[in-house]
Amino acid sequence: xxxxxxxxxxxxxxxxxxxxxxxxxxxxxxxxxxxxxxxxxxxxxxxxxxxxxxxxxxxxxxxxxxxxxxxxxxxxxxxxxxxxxxxxxxxxxxxxxxxxxxxxxxxxxxxxxxxxxxxxxxxxxxxxxxxxxxxxxxxxxxxxxxxxxxxxxxxxxxxxxxxxxxxxxxxxxxxxxxxxxxxxxxxxxxxxxxxxxxxxxxxxxxxxxxxxxxxxxxxxxxxxxxxxxxxxxxxxxxxxxxxxxxxxxxxxxxxxxxxxxxxxxxxxxxxxxxxxxxxxxxxxxxxxxxxxxxxxxxxxxxxxxxxxxxxxxxxxxxxxxxxxxxxxxxxxxxxxxxxxxxxxxxxxxxxxxxxx
Numbered sequence: 391x392x393x394x395x396x397x398x399x400x401x402x403x404x405x406x407x408x409x410x411x412x413x414x415x416x417x418x419x420x421x422x423x424x425x426x427x428x429x430x431x432x433x434x435x436x437x438x439x440x441x442x443x444x445x446x447x448x449x450x451x452x453x454x455x456x457x458x459x460x461x462x463x464x465x466x467x468x469x470x471x472x473x474x475x476x477x478x479x480x481x482x483x484x485x486x487x488x489x490x491x492x493x494x495x496x497x498x499x500x501x502x503x504x505x506x507x508x509x510x511x512x513x514x515x516x517x518x519x520x521x522x523x524x525x526x527x528x529x530x531x532x533x534x535x536x537x538x539x540x541x542x543x544x545x546x547x548x549x550x551x552x553x554x555x556x557x558x559x560x561x562x563x564x565x566x567x568x569x570x571x572x573x574x575x576x577x578x579x580x581x582x583x584x585x586x587x588x589x590x591x592x593x594x595x596x597x598x599x600x601x602x603x604x605x606x607x608x609x610x611x612x613x614x615x616x617x618x619x620x621x622x623x624x625x626x627x628x629x630x631x632x633x634x635x636x637x638x639x640x641x642x643x644x645x646x647x648x649x650x651x652x653x654x655x656x657x658x659x660x661x662x663x664x665x666x667x668x669x670x671x672x673x674x675x676x677x678x679x680x681x682x683x684x685x686x687x688x689x690x691x692x693x694x695x696x697x698x699x700x701x702x703x704x705x706x707x708x709x710x711x712x713x714x715x716x717x718x719x720x721x722x723x724x725x726x727x728x729x730x731x732x733x734x735x736x737x738x739x740x741x742x743x744x745x746x
């Protein structure tokens with residue numbers, strides 16, 4: 391997340407997200423009767439023992455991308471022992487058990503153990519926007535999502551996108567039993583019949599709402615989850631190559647998933663968004679079939695190009711437009727708003743960054 395994905399600006403994912411925070415703070419101040427009393431958005435960033443130092447130094451060297459240093463809090467997730475298929479601990483050295491990060495669901499235990507839930511409370515935080523940092527299009531602190539969450543009066547919420555096709559490898563939201571809680575079923579837990587089942591009343595997939603790690607929680611509920619998972623931990627197994635005393639060996643990592651929290655929620659609501667506007671993850675290296683830096687970059691350039699055209703601008707390009715586009719700085723626009731004064735009647739050559 392500290393490196394770029396080939397955007398015209400050369401910005402990293404962290405920089406894009408920091409600038410979106412700056413932009414939403416500016417928009418909030420502009421809409422307030424007392425702009426000077428608008429509070430900053432605090433950013434809590436979970437790292438692992440393997441990424442913590444480099445992430446902190448990256449932010450320090452770039453002066454927190456314009457944010458105040460005390461506006462950003464880093465905290466480490468925990469680790470769990472790695473085991474072999476027959477349940478034995480894998481040894482990294484003759485005297486040290488191999489360990490791995492405890493998954494994105496480790497955020498709850500980490501927030502509690504580092505007393506960051508108390509820190510949030512002391513800052514007057516009521517709602518927490520939780521997202522995967524690898525999503526290029528994430529709308530950090532999305533005011534529309536927050537407003538929807540508050541209006542519904544629920545404990546938890548999730549943005550969802552429709553599955554691109556029945557066999558897509560994504561978890562989906564389901565309701566367990568009539569009147570039961572909404573929870574996530576991983577794609578590996580779904581059989582072929584469940585994957586392709588059609589809802590006869592809509593003609594669409596019955597299980598079509600993909601979990602894309604865009605969640606909203608009340609702080610009160612986060613405290614409940616942290617306490618519940620501490621007493622009743624849920625672990626998922628992932629078979630991985632693990633460094634050991636005998637070299638890399640296949641073994642099992644124990645992980646917690648962030649969506650485990652929904653099992654404890656008394657009320658959850660889903661908020662559908664368009665994939666092409668809010669979900670472009672970077673999970674694989676270029677050359678892979680999907681979710682690469684190149685595919686995420688292209689989704690951002692296409693989205694921003696649509697913003698520019700909608701605002702009255704024109705694009706020229708030396709390669710086919712479906713292969714390129716323009717990048718709008720988050721400092722200029724959070725989600726396509728306020729671009730008319732910049733773009734109307736002007737021509738921009740792709741690829742390039744638009745920043746004012």
